[in-house]
Amino acid sequence: MNRDSSSTECRLGRNTLVIAIVLWIASNVFVTGVATVATWEGIAQYKRMANLCRWDCGWYSSVVDAGYHFTSPFGNGAANWPFHPLFPITAYPLHKWLKLSLPGSVVLASKLELLLAIYAFLLMLSDQLETTSDYARAASLVAFNPYLIYAHAGYAEPLYFALIAFGFYFAGRQRWITAGAMGGFASATRVLGVLFCFSYVIAWLKEQQWRFSFRKLRLNAMVGLLLCPLGTALFTIYLHSRMGDALAWEHAHVAWGKQPGSPWKTLQLCFTQPHWPQVWGVFMVAAFVASAWLFKLRKPELGLYLALVALVAVSTGYWAVARYIWWQPPFLYAIYRLLRRNSGAWLIYVAFASGMAAFMVIEWFSGHNFVI
Amino acid sequence: MDLAALIVPLIFMKAIFLIAVLCALIAIYAVASWAVLHPHVSAAYRAYYIDHTTLYWNPVHYPGTPAEGMDFSREGLPDWVAYTRGFSIREPWGQWTDSTIAPAATVALTQSYDGIVCVDFSASAVSWLVGKQMAITMGSQTRTVKIESGAYDYKVQFDHLQNARQLDFVPANRPPRVKDVDKHSLDDRRLGLDLSMLRLLPGECASPAN
Numbered sequence: 001m002n003r004d005s006s007s008t009e010c011r012l013g014r015n016t017l018v019i020a021i022v023l024w025i026a027s028n029v030f031v032t033g034v035a036t037v038a039t040w041e042g043i044a045q046y047k048r049m050a051n052l053c054r055w056d057c058g059w060y061s062s063v064v065d066a067g068y069h070f071t072s073p074f075g076n077g078a079a080n081w082p083f084h085p086l087f088p089i090t091a092y093p094l095h096k097w098l099k100l101s102l103p104g105s106v107v108l109a110s111k112l113e114l115l116l117a118i119y120a121f122l123l124m125l126s127d128q129l130e131t132t133s134d135y136a137r138a139a140s141l142v143a144f145n146p147y148l149i150y151a152h153a154g155y156a157e158p159l160y161f162a163l164i165a166f167g168f169y170f171a172g173r174q175r176w177i178t179a180g181a182m183g184g185f186a187s188a189t190r191v192l193g194v195l196f197c198f199s200y201v202i203a204w205l206k207e208q209q210w211r212f213s214f215r216k217l218r219l220n221a222m223v224g225l226l227l228c229p230l231g232t233a234l235f236t237i238y239l240h241s242r243m244g245d246a247l248a249w250e251h252a253h254v255a256w257g258k259q260p261g262s263p264w265k266t267l268q269l270c271f272t273q274p275h276w277p278q279v280w281g282v283f284m285v286a287a288f289v290a291s292a293w294l295f296k297l298r299k300p301e302l303g304l305y306l307a308l309v310a311l312v313a314v315s316t317g318y319w320a321v322a323r324y325i326w327w328q329p330p331f332l333y334a335i336y337r338l339l340r341r342n343s344g345a346w347l348i349y350v351a352f353a354s355g356m357a358a359f360m361v362i363e364w365f366s367g368h369n370f371v372i
Numbered sequence: 373m374d375l376a377a378l379i380v381p382l383i384f385m386k387a388i389f390l391i392a393v394l395c396a397l398i399a400i401y402a403v404a405s406w407a408v409l410h411p412h413v414s415a416a417y418r419a420y421y422i423d424h425t426t427l428y429w430n431p432v433h434y435p436g437t438p439a440e441g442m443d444f445s446r447e448g449l450p451d452w453v454a455y456t457r458g459f460s461i462r463e464p465w466g467q468w469t470d471s472t473i474a475p476a477a478t479v480a481l482t483q484s485y486d487g488i489v490c491v492d493f494s495a496s497a498v499s500w501l502v503g504k505q506m507a508i509t510m511g512s513q514t515r516t517v518k519i520e521s522g523a524y525d526y527k528v529q530f531d532h533l534q535n536a537r538q539l540d541f542v543p544a545n546r547p548p549r550v551k552d553v554d555k556h557s558l559d560d561r562r563l564g565l566d567l568s569m570l571r572l573l574p575g576e577c578a579s580p581a582n
Binding site for chain 2: 071072075076077219220222223226227229230233234236237240241243244245246247248251252254255259
């Protein structure tokens with residue numbers, strides 16, 4: 001590498017970080033501003049960052065506070081086992097060492113991880129980005145995600161997003177062990193991260209020009225592959241030693257009435273019920289269409305990941321579908337590629353995304369379970 | 373010094389290291405697989421979280437004796453019942469056995485029973501099961517009763533029980549879904565008996581056994 005290209009890369013890296021920081025600050029100002037105005041109007045109760053901690057944030061907080069339950073403390077059998085450990089681990093130092101309040105530390109952790117998510121997404125898209133404007137637009141897709149609230153409310157979404165985006169970035173550069181480690185961390189953040197194994201294999205086969213050969217099987221690629229589900233595997237072993245059921249992270253969903261079912265049935269339900277289920281149904285269809293389009297764009301590793309995630313989301317019902325889909329790097333990647341083809345569409349998308357994001361921030365305080 | 377002499381051992385060391393990591397990862401997945409296949413949980417946990425054969429987790433227990441009985445319309449379970457399986461949701465008049473949840477409806481007991489016991493239960497049944505047989509199993513013994521129409525007080529005699537810890541209500545054939553019999557219904561449960569009261573009485577049943 002010559003000195004010129006090295007300095008260009010360094011400048012680009014610095015610019016990426018600066019743009020990520022600027023958009024991250026803008027995202028925080030946006031959420032704080034909307035929550036404050038909603039409080040003036042009596043819709044919300046926002047005084048400090050910790051007020052954003054609701055729904056699943058409470059479960060993550062319980063993990064930070066006292067670890068995983070030995071047995072369910074609630075009559076319906078609900079427990080904090082489905083909430084994978086990496087995100088609460090990142091909130092732990094903020095609460096235990098810096099002495100921030102429990103909900104405040106969990107919310108701050110997710111906010112800080114949003115910065116990581118923006119940066120990781122820019123790296124993932126780096127081969128598509130040329131100008132500063134390209135970088136800013138790409139960063140805005142994460143920073144002003146329609147379901148932005150999950151990045152500011154003590155959820156694992158931004159950390160998971162960042163790790164998967166890093167995973168794709170490193171897999172694209174044949175840095176197999178690092179890519180596998182990112183997959184491993186992602187699977188310790190959300191069980192969906194395990195699906196990165198499949199994309200990893202596709203990325204590896206792509207690099208081999210789709211010719212599998214045992215002779216070409218490199219040790220570091222094998223180690224990387226086995227690292228992908230490591231987070232969930234270790235969590236599984238931990239739960240077995242703590243409370244006896246290695247799959248408690250899956251079994252506990254029964255308390256919320258979530259059971260794996262037919263994806264087709266969920267889609268049918270979405271379009272036969274009024275209001276939000278129809279919106280979620282549109283998101284599901286959009287995810288599958290985006291997945292197919294990613295294959296056409298010769299990004300099968302992204303397309304496969306999005307298809308698998310969408311399939312898992314649809315199979316578990318429709319309540320969390322929006323969150324599942326809008327916090328997937330391949331989905332935002334597809335949106336970026338689509339919008340880049342037609343710069344006029346950016347305006348429409350920005351209007352949709354910011355309007356939706358503001359509405360979701362306001363509704364976050366309403367207690368309605370369509371945004372959980 | 374020859375450069376190759378320096379590099380070759382390094383490459384060899386790296387390969388050894390990667391093989392060691394690979395072996396460690398395989399060992400971790402082996403342990404995880406073993407843990408998945410060997411849950412160390414209570415029967416009640418298994419019924420609720422894993423098998424989904426009960427709809428209520430850790431129900432409250434109220435004081436009571438087997439002779440005083442178990443009121444199926446009352447929230448919670450009496451002290452002498454550990455948990456139940458294969459029952460539908462609690463309703464003001466009792467609880468239905470539901471074969472979509474489990475093939476048999478089970479009342480697991482907190483203590484074992486030996487000797488002679490009279491199982492006395494009040495139940496009505498879905499109309500399409502009237503006249504059919506239902507097996508009642510306690511410990512290793514099974515008795516069959518003919519399902520009567522309307523609310524009926526069944527008395528089932530068990531002799532020479534040994535270490536009996538559960539009572540099962542097993543329909544002779546898997547009941548059909550309600551919606552398959554009643555075309556106006558959307559109910560997809562496979563209902564059998566609607567139990568309202570269950571008593572376990574020591575000794576022989578007072579009236580002739582069914």
